[in-house]
Amino acid sequence: MDILTPKTHKDKVPLVEGIRAGFPSPAEDYVEPTLDLNRYVIKNPASTFYARITGDSMVGDDIHDGDIVVIDKSLEPGDGNIAVCFIDGEFTLKRIKVEKERLLLMPANPKFKPIEITEENHFVVWGIVTYIIKELKGT
Amino acid sequence: MYGLADCNNFFVSCERVFRPDLNGRPVIILSNNDGCVISRSNEAKRIGIKMGQPFYQLKQTIRRYDVTVFSSNYILYGDMSKRVQMTLQSLVPATEVYSIDESFLDLRGIELSKLDDLGHHVSYVVQRNTGIPISVGIAPTKTLAKIASKLCKQYPKLKGSCYMHRSEDIEKVLKKFPIEDVWGIGRRFSAMLQSRSIRTAYDFTQMPMSLVQSLMHVGGVKTWRELRGEPCVEFEEQGRDKQQITVSRSFSKELSDVRDIQQQVALFTSMAAEKLRKQGSVCHDVIVFMFTNRHREDKPQQFVNRLVRLPVSTDSTLELVNVATRTTEELVQAPYEYKKAGVILSDITPKSAVQTVLFDEVDHEKQDRLMRAMDAINKKQGARSVVVASAGFDGVKMNREHLSPNYTSEWGDILVVKG
Numbered sequence: 001m002d003i004l005t006p007k008t009h010k011d012k013v014p015l016v017e018g019i020r021a022g023f024p025s026p027a028e029d030y031v032e033p034t035l036d037l038n039r040y041v042i043k044n045p046a047s048t049f050y051a052r053i054t055g056d057s058m059v060g061d062d063i064h065d066g067d068i069v070v071i072d073k074s075l076e077p078g079d080g081n082i083a084v085c086f087i088d089g090e091f092t093l094k095r096i097k098v099e100k101e102r103l104l105l106m107p108a109n110p111k112f113k114p115i116e117i118t119e120e121n122h123f124v125v126w127g128i129v130t131y132i133i134k135e136l137k138g139t
Numbered sequence: 140m141y142g143l144a145d146c147n148n149f150f151v152s153c154e155r156v157f158r159p160d161l162n163g164r165p166v167i168i169l170s171n172n173d174g175c176v177i178s179r180s181n182e183a184k185r186i187g188i189k190m191g192q193p194f195y196q197l198k199q200t201i202r203r204y205d206v207t208v209f210s211s212n213y214i215l216y217g218d219m220s221k222r223v224q225m226t227l228q229s230l231v232p233a234t235e236v237y238s239i240d241e242s243f244l245d246l247r248g249i250e251l252s253k254l255d256d257l258g259h260h261v262s263y264v265v266q267r268n269t270g271i272p273i274s275v276g277i278a279p280t281k282t283l284a285k286i287a288s289k290l291c292k293q294y295p296k297l298k299g300s301c302y303m304h305r306s307e308d309i310e311k312v313l314k315k316f317p318i319e320d321v322w323g324i325g326r327r328f329s330a331m332l333q334s335r336s337i338r339t340a341y342d343f344t345q346m347p348m349s350l351v352q353s354l355m356h357v358g359g360v361k362t363w364r365e366l367r368g369e370p371c372v373e374f375e376e377q378g379r380d381k382q383q384i385t386v387s388r389s390f391s392k393e394l395s396d397v398r399d400i401q402q403q404v405a406l407f408t409s410m411a412a413e414k415l416r417k418q419g420s421v422c423h424d425v426i427v428f429m430f431t432n433r434h435r436e437d438k439p440q441q442f443v444n445r446l447v448r449l450p451v452s453t454d455s456t457l458e459l460v461n462v463a464t465r466t467t468e469e470l471v472q473a474p475y476e477y478k479k480a481g482v483i484l485s486d487i488t489p490k491s492a493v494q495t496v497l498f499d500e501v502d503h504e505k506q507d508r509l510m511r512a513m514d515a516i517n518k519k520q521g522a523r524s525v526v527v528a529s530a531g532f533d534g535v536k537m538n539r540e541h542l543s544p545n546y547t548s549e550w551g552d553i554l555v556v557k558g
Contacts, residue, residue, distance in 0.1 A: 044268070045225065046225035046268055046269060047222070047226070049554070050554070051554035051555065051556040052554070053555075054558065055558045057557070057558050068553070073269065074267065084554075086159045086160075089160045090557065092558075093557065126270075
């Protein structure tokens with residue numbers, strides 16, 4: 001079966017702009033903008049960043065090697081959030097767990113141990129993960 | 140009341156957002172061509188590295204103190220600047236973007252008792268949301284707000300915001316504030332004032348107005364009044380005009396010939412200049428950048444960018460294309476094959492506000508007439524009936540050995556996090 005796809009010209013530089021010709025479409029006034037994934041995924045453009053994930057410590061939360069996470073730095077971190085953290089010179093992705101006096105970074109893979117944050121650690125929550133972007137295999 | 144929000148060591152801070160390991164360490168940013176220092180972390184200032192110091196003089200210091208060095212990455216800094224500006228706009232009634240790392244805040248009409256908290260809130264939210272540390276100064280005039288924000292940088296105890304309003308406090312601050320650091324004084328006037336034993340901002344406020352008027356004319360009197368708490372420099376709220384105009388495209392195939400790339404860049408520049416004229420603005424800075432194809436791992440990779448500051452702000456396609464094509468020639472290097480290029484027009488102001496320079500080498504009036512004619516023809520005959528033929532110049536090859544990734548504008552460059 002042949003599948004015909006329209007040629008896209010996204011790599012071409014548009015040399016001609018603003019061609020005005022023909023009778024204006026009567027539907028013109030009713031056109032709504034096409035759904036924009038950015039607007040769905042990004043609530044706060046000024047504080048949204050992306051990161052690519054390597055490793056498999058979070059596979060239980062369905063975050064795999066090669067996935068891209070959407071990070072919103074404007075959100076205050078809380079118990080249960082998945083966060084990009086910076087600990088002792090390294091970025092790591094973990095789930096935040098707050099227990100009475102303790103702060104833990106929880107992996108989602110039995111092969112990894114929870115990390116307890118103590119006063120000795122250089123530790124910051126860099127941003128909270130809001131979405132995961134993954135490409136499905138075989139597409 | 141007026142506020143000034145000034146990003147701390149902005150270029151260094153932009154790099155540190157994505158490299159938190161560099162917090163607390165000496166970091167410097169180099170100018171175009173890795174020539175001299177244009178931004179320093181506090182740690183770099185402390186070991187004696189000076190603003191504008193040539194890079195070659197620093198080799199020993201860098202080794203001795205393990206200083207981290209970056210080439211300037213204006214794509215990244217421009218994006219982070221936009222984020223800071225957006226955040227500020229969401230926090231105060233109105234802002235006026237003054238430069239890539241400074242914005243004035245219009246706080247008129249806000250209850251005075253709330254200003255101290257507001258200043259700290261602005262400082263906290265900008266740092267949390269963008270990662271950029273910022274110093275907020277709040278005072279009765281713009282000139283005093285600038286001084287207040289400088290105090291924040293000197294005194295970490297103020298926690299990022301300083302609300303300076305009681306006249307006895309202001310007097311105390313001005314008595315210690317060097318006259319040469321006052322906004323609008325400049326090198327020439329500060330030398331003249333110092334020769335008259337005017338050393339601090341306070342000394343200056345004690346001069347009779349008539350003397351200031353005769354020595355420094357209207358500008359000097361404005362500064363004198365502002366330091367005495369009388370607002371004279373109007374708040375210029377930005378309308379809808381864009382602060383930056385970017386035109387960039389991928390090429391249909393990789394280009395390595397300078398002429399081919401220049402032609403594309405000339406086209407992008409013409410498009411950007413047209414947008415600039417449409418909104419009735421002029422720009423002071425032109426940034427040209429280009430990338431190789433990230434997906435061709437078999438080929439050498441490069442990202443280059445350069446900012447050129449024009450002597451006088453302009454909206455002329457001819458002038459802008461001239462600068463952009465010349466810069467392109469300096470940026471393009473063998474054996475790289477470029478996939479994408481772009482032009483950013485920056486430091487944009489309304490055309491009506493352009494100050495003329497005494498020895499302006501360009502006949503701007505003539506250029507204006509030509510541009511009006513060109514726009515008119517293009518409007519009538521279809522876009523780009525009339526374009527400029529790009530010119531070539533001999534240029535030097537650029538060094539940009541320490542460039543950071545484009546964390547916010549290239550998918551191949553985003554942060555990598557261990558999961």
